[in-house]
Amino acid sequence: MPQMLLIVEPIGQRAERGRVDGEAAYQRMLDFAGQLQAEGLLMGVNSLGTAARRLSKRDGAVQVLDGPFAEAKEMVGGYFLLDTDDAAVAQAWAERCPAAEWATVEIRGVGPCYT
Structure with missing residues (x-):
């Protein structure tokens, strides 16, 4: 079973960081992705935007809520999909992930x- 590293970051953090620091952080993440690719582990990676919509459908009625969501304190900011079924390998890479310094890396x- 592949392992996913979800980057869960505080809402507003990107804006507070500013452009120069944000570009430096993004470059660190690109370098990390390059390391995963060099090891043959990287199946997919993406940064996710801050805008979001939530959709639910109950009894045939669709409800769409546009973000930001006031109750949310965190957002999924991106992910790395790893080609390994070994959770210990995924954790070792999560510990090396630069985002662990400013966000939470969920494995x-x-x-x-159904499993």
């Missing part, structure tokens, strides 16, 4: 929702 196995 999750990727697989069917």
Whole structure:
């Protein structure tokens, strides 16, 4: 089962960081992705935007809520999808992830929702 590193960051952090520091942080993340790719572990990676919508459908009625969501204190800012079924390997890479310095790196196995 592949392992995913989810970057869970505080809302507003990107704006507070500013452009110069933000570009430096982004470069560190690109370098980290390059290391994963060099090891043959990188299956996918993306940074996620801050704008979001939530959709639910109950009894045929669709409800769409545009963010930002006042109750949210964190957001998923991006992910790395690793080609390993070894959670210890994923954790070792999460410890090396630059985002662990300013966000939380959540490690999750990727697989069917019935397991």
